[in-house]
Amino acid sequence: MIDEAIGKILGMAMAYVASAAGMLVAYINYRKRIVKAERVMTGTAWTVIGASILAVVAGAVLVVRLAAVPEASSEAAGTAETSEATVEALQVEPEPAVETVAKTSPPPESNRWPWIGIALPAAIFLFATVVTAALHRHFTTHGH
Amino acid sequence: MPESTSLVQFVPLDWVWIGLFIGLMVVCGVIFYRLGKRSEADFFLAGRGLPWWLPATSVYATHTATDTPMWITGTIYKWGMRGIWYPFFSAWCAVSPFVSTRIFRRSLAMSQAEWQSLRYSGLGSELLRGWLAGWQTFMNMFVVAWVSAAMGKVCLFLFGWPSWIGIVLFTSICAIYVLTAGYWGVVMADFQQGLIGFAVITLVSLWGIYEAGGPVEIVTKLSGLGEAWRTNPFHFDAFMGLDPDKFYALDVITLLVMAIFGGLGMGNFIDWYPEAQRIQSARTVRDAAYSIWAGGLAAIFRNSFWAVSILAFFVLFPGMTNQAEYEFGWFRLGFDYLPAGLIGMFFAAIIAIHLSTISTHLNLGALYATRDLYHHYINPQADEKRLVLVGRLNTLILLLGSFFLAITMQNITKWLIFALWLQAAGIWVPSILQVLWWRFNSWAYLASWIANLLMSWLVVFVLPTLGVLPALPDWASFWLLAVLVALIYVPVCFLTRPDDMDHLVEYYVQARPAGFWGPVKQEAIQRGLVPATESHRSHGLLHPDWTPEEADMWTSHDVVASLLSAACYILVAIGVAGTLLLRPWGYACLAGSMVCGWAMFRVIDPKLKAMSVAFEGNQAEYLERVNQRTRWEDAS
Structure with missing residues (x-):
């Protein structure tokens, strides 16, 4: 498992690369199909690409160095507090979680109204089946 | 793995229901195989023919x-x-x-x-x-x-x-x-x-x-x-x-402003992208x-x-x-x-x-x-x-x-939360401007995207680590990013040329965008592509009969419907919760939400109906033009 801060940077980098690749394909197509240029990549384009790569490398070095500073990753997570907490929640090891639940759970009274465990799901299942059949019939026979 | 790690104990009846429901969900999707394989528009938009x-x-x-x-x-x-x-x-x-x-x-x-x-x-x-x-x-x-x-x-x-x-x-x-x-x-x-x-x-x-x-x-x-x-x-x-x-x-x-005004734009929220697909699949x-x-x-x-x-x-x-x-x-x-x-x-x-x-x-x-x-x-x-x-x-x-x-x-996926959050900050205003203002151009929007990605890293990661900025609460980060990114895209917008007028007119005639499109509208009127009528101004809020030309225009009915709709949402949020707690204010809010929803429907529905009928008449022609553009046929 890779470090969290590096993971964030790697994820960001992968998305940037995908977006930049999309932009590059767009540029090549524009030059080929609209400008109808003989030489697709101009000097300016190469300069922009080179400068972008340099900026990305410099930024990555800076961020990796900063990530080595303690609390760096928690600072970054501070603005997405609630959602990050969800991440933490999801990463709870099972054993401690069971312990805490065991401490706080009341004795469940889950055997109340046993018939409802059959009747209610059956009703919803039946309804969902009928709706599915009706939708299929409607959309396959009405020229959609 | 220890036995005690399982928090939930299913009885056979539970497994029966789980199996049946999963089977039903899969079958429900698969049986539409024949419709899905017909075309690109079917595979991705269900043929653009779904009821609301x-x-x-x-x-x-x-x-x-x-x-x-x-x-x-x-x-x-x-x-x-x-x-x-x-x-x-x-x-x-x-x-x-x-x-x-x-x-x-x-x-x-x-x-x-x-x-x-x-x-x-x-x-x-x-x-x-x-x-x-x-x-x-x-x-x-x-x-x-x-x-x-x-x-x-x-x-x-x-x-x-x-x-x-x-x-x-x-x-x-x-x-x-x-x-x-x-x-x-x-x-x-x-x-x-x-x-x-x-x-x-x-x-x-x-x-x-x-x-x-x-x-x-x-x-x-x-x-x-x-x-x-x-x-x-x-x-x-x-x-x-x-x-x-x-x-x-x-x-x-901040949340209310983001939510309510965010509805004016496209792409402000990550949810917009899936919803855009649903919008386009409606008939x-x-x-x-x-x-x-x-x-x-x-x-x-x-x-x-x-x-x-x-x-x-x-x-x-x-x-x-x-x-x-x-x-x-x-x-x-x-x-x-x-x-x-x-x-x-x-x-x-x-x-x-x-x-x-x-x-x-x-x-x-x-x-x-x-x-x-x-x-x-x-x-x-x-x-x-x-x-x-x-x-x-x-x-x-x-x-x-x-x-x-x-x-x-x-x-790596932890990065996603950060990316989703930052997406809403710096590009929030540009995503609205691109809908409402004709002069906002592609370079400005592109600049806002790239600047937003860089600025958000600076504001929430680099500068707090260097001690230049404290770790800010959400509302402060949002407004700070909005201002910093604006310092980039506003100059870019004015230092680059507006989009091509022919292109803008074509877009305007088809999409009829709201907001500040005066020069484009004037050009469309001059070319005889859009009527210059202003007769809608005499209509009351509950006007039932709209002509297609009137329905295409932006009127006070759109503003009133939007306000009633926002009020309805707020009252539902409070009203349902209050009603479940049996609080009198909950009943009042819920009743208020129903009144707002009903009034919104009465104000906007006749207009939407007239507009939809008129647009459907031209849809095939517009669609062919859009597809031609995807195939680059308009370039020749």
């Missing part, structure tokens, strides 16, 4: 992911009823139906990336389309990985299963119908999953309230605990401040508007049920301080208190919620990869059969890529 209630349930189902109940539970448990405003960003669906939804549906763009090339012209528009297509393809794969990883951990938490089982098993089940039937399968399964999910969320929430002693007992016990403030959605610690442990009025104001402009409105309202309605049930959970288990523990509160109401059989249906509903999110993002990612990257850039002359095949291949690639990310590099 189908995309509406899909909007609702998409707004409900596996970790949504945990997020809302954590928020309400910590902040009480005032926490209901955090998930209120869904309220962009209150204003959008009458502004951005209407404009986007008329553009007929299959994706938001395609819309960029219809709205803007020249190299900038193509660069934007390529950028967004790459971003969205990858982002959707990340979302699938993220949600699958969450499911893997829920299964680990509940049953003690190795997390890869939860990741691979349920996402693969979903892929069966996404691969075979495309969006037809997605939207039909969403309809069913949305209904099952809504029914079970309501049931579990009411059950939890009952177990806590009922509404009166909840309020009484909260008072006894000295926590009566928890029932007040407007209980603020102060108007504004920087302490992240306090709840400020400015937090709510008319009117259906598109109601699908977004109803889907968003259902999400607000659902949040209120969750909120009150979490107050019940608080009464049952007060004083928890470990967020990792209390965020599972709503799940525990179901698993601890439901009887045998219903627990199985409850877990089936959790799977339904999961599948509806996964299916949407698999199909959406494949849409951007197929329509924008493959069809527009790689093989513009591809026939429908090949496009459907490529759509399926892209779905498969996204599926496998998401497994790889979710299983091997889970820390």
Whole structure:
């Protein structure tokens, strides 16, 4: 498992690369199909690409160095507090979680109204089946 | 793995219901195989012919992911009823139906990336389309990985299963119908999953309230605990401040402004992208508007049920301080208190919620990869059969890529939360400007995207680490980023040329955008493409008979409908929660929401009907033009 801060940077980098690749394909197509240029990549384009790569490398070095500073990753997570907490929640090891639940759970009274465990799901299942059949019939026979 | 790691014990009846419901969900999608394979528009938009209630349930189902109940539970448990405003960003669906939804549906763009090339012209528009297509393809794969990883951990938490089982098993089940039937399968399964999910969320929430002693007992016990403030959605610690442990009025104001005004733009929120697909799959402009409105309202309605049930959970288990523990509160109401059989249906509903999110993002990612990257850039002359095949291949690639990310590099997906949040900050205003202001050009929007990504790293990561900035609360980061990014895109906008007038006129005539389009409108009038009539000004708010020309114009009816809709959303959020607690203010708000909803319908529906009929008359011609542009045929 890779470090969290590096993971964030790697994820960001992968998305940037995908977006930049999309932009590059767009540029090549524009030059080929609209400008109808003989030489697709101009000097300016190469300069922009080179400068972008340099900026990305410099930024990555800076961020990796900063990530080595303690609390760096928690600072970054501070603005997405609630959602990050969800991440933490999801990463709870099972054993401690069971312990805490065991401490706080009341004795469940889950055997109340046993018939409802059959009747209610059956009703919803039946309804969902009928709706599915009706939708299929409607959309396959009405020229959609 | 120790035996005690399984929190939930299923009886055979539970497994029966889980098996039956999963089977039904898969069959519901797969049986639309024949419709899905007909064309690219069928595989990704169900042929653009759905009535409003189908995309509406899909909007609702998409707004409900596996970790949504945990997020809302954590928020309400910590902040009480005032926490209901955090998930209120869904309220962009209150204003959008009458502004951005209407404009986007008329553009007929299959994706938001395609819309960029219809709205803007020249190299900038193509660069934007390529950028967004790459971003969205990858982002959707990340979302699938993220949600699958969450499911893997829920299964680990509940049953003690190795997390890869939860990741691979349920996402693969979903892929069966996404691969075979495309969006037809997605939207039909969403309809069913949305209904099952809504029914079970309501049931579990009411059950939890009952177990806590009922509404009166909840309020009484909260008072006894000295926590009566928890029932007040407007209980603020102060108007504004920087302490992240306090709840400020400015937090709510920021959220309301983001949500309500966000409905004017396109792409402000990550939710816009899947909803854009639903908008375009609706059969008319009117259906598109109601699908977004109803889907968003259902999400607000659902949040209120969750909120009150979490107050019940608080009464049952007060004083928890470990967020990792209390965020599972709503799940525990179901698993601890439901009887045998219903627990199985409850877990089936959790799977339904999961599948509806996964299916949407698999199909959406494949849409951007197929329509924008493959069809527009790689093989513009591809026939429908090949496009459907490529759509399926892209779905498969996204599926496998998401497994790889979710299983091997889970820390990478943590980046996603940061990316989703930052996306809403710096590009929030530009996403509105591109809809409302003719002079806002492609270079400015592109600059805002790139500047936003850089600035957000600076503001939330680099500068706090260097000690230049403190770690800021959400509202402060949002407004700071909005200002910093504006310092980039505003000069770029004025230092670069406006988009080509012919292109803008063509877009204006078809999409009829709202806002500041004066010079373009004048040009369209001069060319005889748009009538110059102003007769609508004499119409009253309840005017029943609109001519197509009048209905195409922006009038006070649109503003009034938007305001009534926003009021309806706010009153529903408070009213449903208050009613569940048997509070008189709850009844009043709920009644007020019904009045607002009814008035909104009376004001806007005749106009939407007239507009839809007129637009449908020209839709085939417009659609052919849009497809020609994707095939670069307009370039020759």
